[in-house]
Amino acid sequence: MEGEKQEEKYDSFDDYRHNYVIFEDIKGEVGDDYPSFPKEIIRENIENETSIIFECLRLKKYLMNFSNKKECQKRNCCAYVNYMLNKGILNYYKSPTYIFNIYNSYMNHPSNDKIKDLCLSKIIYMDKEKHEKIDNLYSAYKTCHLFFSNERNTTCSLAKSCATAYNNIIYQHPNPDDDKFCKAVNDFKKILEKNEHISGGKCGAQIPYLFSYPDTLTLVHEDPEQNSIISEDHGRSILTEKAYKGSSIAEEQQETAAIRENHITSSISLGSALPVTLFSS
Template sequence: MADSNQDYDSYEQYIYNRDVYDQIKRYIGDEYYSFPDTILGGETENREFITLDCLRLSKYLNNFYSKGNCKKQNCCQYINYILNQTVRRDYDSKKDIFDIYNDYMNHENNSMIKNLCLTEINYMNQEKYNKIHELYNEYNNCKYYISIKDNIRSCNPVESCANAYNRIMTKYTKPNDTKSCKNLKDLKDYLERNEPTSTGDCKWKFSDLLSYPSECNELLQKPEKPDVSMVQTNGRLVVQREVKGATPQEQREGTPGVGVPGVGVPGYGTGVEGSSTLKDTQSYAEDINSKTPNDNTTIPVGTITYTSLGLVLPLVTLYKVKKIYLKSFTFL
């Protein structure tokens, strides 16, 4: 699928989220009477049903307690799919009904669910909805197999799930998309961990039936590219990083005090003596600046490198520099 990496659930996320929603959707209780009627505005025809939709939305999201738990299961995208499905099935695809769901989440009493998911609850275009809906139908084929795998009487459920897997592989998996490749690999591994119990009626095995694209395999095996390159020169580690706005000569030599250790510092040695964290280096710098230097003071020179996103990489190398008083640190 060409959508955002978070637009749809993996198989196991889908099964988890579906089970949670199925458990809570029938039990609203007294919450119905506390629903803020102002949310419904001028809607009169479907007030009761829309109220129930909103309360299920709230109860489902509150089940996750924290943003971390919700993100782990991709819970926002599942409920977004459910709301889009509900509007299409029950309200003739009326977007103004979907807007009521957003208004409810944005209500002052719903800060928890607002912070969890409000920005991810959106009315889908029909093409996007159809893709996700069809993908989840394929998941359901395998869910049915899992529910009866220990008591199957024929190969039909196994075949149905294997065919669903193959359709997911050919229709929804993109060889240059890490998320879809990983989802397919996870589904394959999951099914192979849940092989059918061998009987006289069916001896098929997923390990024999399921294939996996070589392009995806190569993509998942590629290591992530580091933000900086490390080059060992004359026994010391040098961090190479492009400095924007620098001349070619500056790029080769580095900016004094930044990027390349020791550049512009007289008496700089070649041995790497130790390392520390950025926090320790800063604290040490404040401490030594408050003292009078002497000829035997050992001063650490911190090397601080920024990524292209403006984040400080914790790459700080300490070097011994004898008889040098560090007057200032330069941070880029």
């Protein structure tokens, strides 16, 4: 499955927020569904079997929120849940493709006719490098989603954390060879530029300058040598400007932790009684 090739599409910021909220809402609500898991899917004892079963159940419950394939495709729902499945197992299994065989067998089971046509061919194992690139983008989305959602505590500190998380995408990937990735990042920037705290002058010099990929990186690369020179210069300018602004990965991590703490509610869901999930929040 790792070798399968399919058209790559990244969540837009809006799609990510939509998919993230759905998944967060359902991930602790699968306890009652455990007895429904078909026993024939897993025929031998495997590591973390209970957790894998719960991930299958979350996969189904998440996809059940999309009424048809068109709606699912519009929101890029398959790519999001595939990212989450990969995030959950990437560092825990020596043979992740075997786990994905379980996920696909579950989706292809007769009891899941409503979901198997949505994503069956798109639940696949990603190599670590590919997943890390998506994770950098989606982690920035998450930080900014928490900032945008925190209406009661919209401060310049949180705005800075969002802007820093955005810049760290380009800091981590100064020389991308993926036009769609560049477009997703630049479209993300356009949204941030409309926010009064980030780009409206409300927070002044506290907010770091927002970088973007040059247009030459979002077009078909006709001259690889020239594009390499452009990318290298672009990467160096990012590092220089980043150091000048004092914006760092460590700062982003600290400030993101503060956002998450402010975002936690006192409600207790069924998820607290379930086994530890492979999905990280």
